[in-house]
Amino acid sequence: MKKNKSLRVPVTSGLKDIYAMDMHLAYHAASVGKFNVDAFARLASAISVVRTALEQNQTKLPDAIETLDAAIAILLEVRKRGDASDVWEIIESERAAVLDGILMAEQCIGTLDVDLLEQTAAQLLRAISGK
Numbered sequence: 001m002k003k004n005k006s007l008r009v010p011v012t013s014g015l016k017d018i019y020a021m022d023m024h025l026a027y028h029a030a031s032v033g034k035f036n037v038d039a040f041a042r043l044a045s046a047i048s049v050v051r052t053a054l055e056q057n058q059t060k061l062p063d064a065i066e067t068l069d070a071a072i073a074i075l076l077e078v079r080k081r082g083d084a085s086d087v088w089e090i091i092e093s094e095r096a097a098v099l100d101g102i103l104m105a106e107q108c109i110g111t112l113d114v115d116l117l118e119q120t121a122a123q124l125l126r127a128i129s130g131k
Helices: 013-031 037-056 064-085 092-109 114-129
Strands: none
Touching: 013 037, 013 092, 037 064, 037 092, 037 114, 064 092
C-alpha cells in the first residue's frame, strides 16, 4: 500500500503579513517607547516559531539560524530586564540585532509551510506551559 505524502501548503502572503505585523509593530513600539509585555510576547513568539521551524526543516539559508539566535539572545535579556523592573524596552545598542532577526524571519518564512509553522507554534506553547 502506498503511503500518502502530506500536502505541503506554502505560507501565503497573508500569513507572512501577520507574522511581519507582529514583529514590526512590536519593534516600532519599542522604538517609540511604547513597548510592553504583550508586544514583547508577539515579537519573541514570531521569531522563535520561525527559528524552530527552520531548524526542523533544515534551512539552506546561510546564517539564518545564527541571525535568529542573536535576536533571541537579545530578547532573553530584554525579558530578564522587563521581568525584574516591569520596564519593557529594547535599548538602542540591541535594536540592530533584533531588526536583523526580524528581517531574516521575514525572508525565511516563505521557505516554510503552514503545517510546520502551526506544529512548531503548538510545540513551543506546550514547552512553555509545561503541558
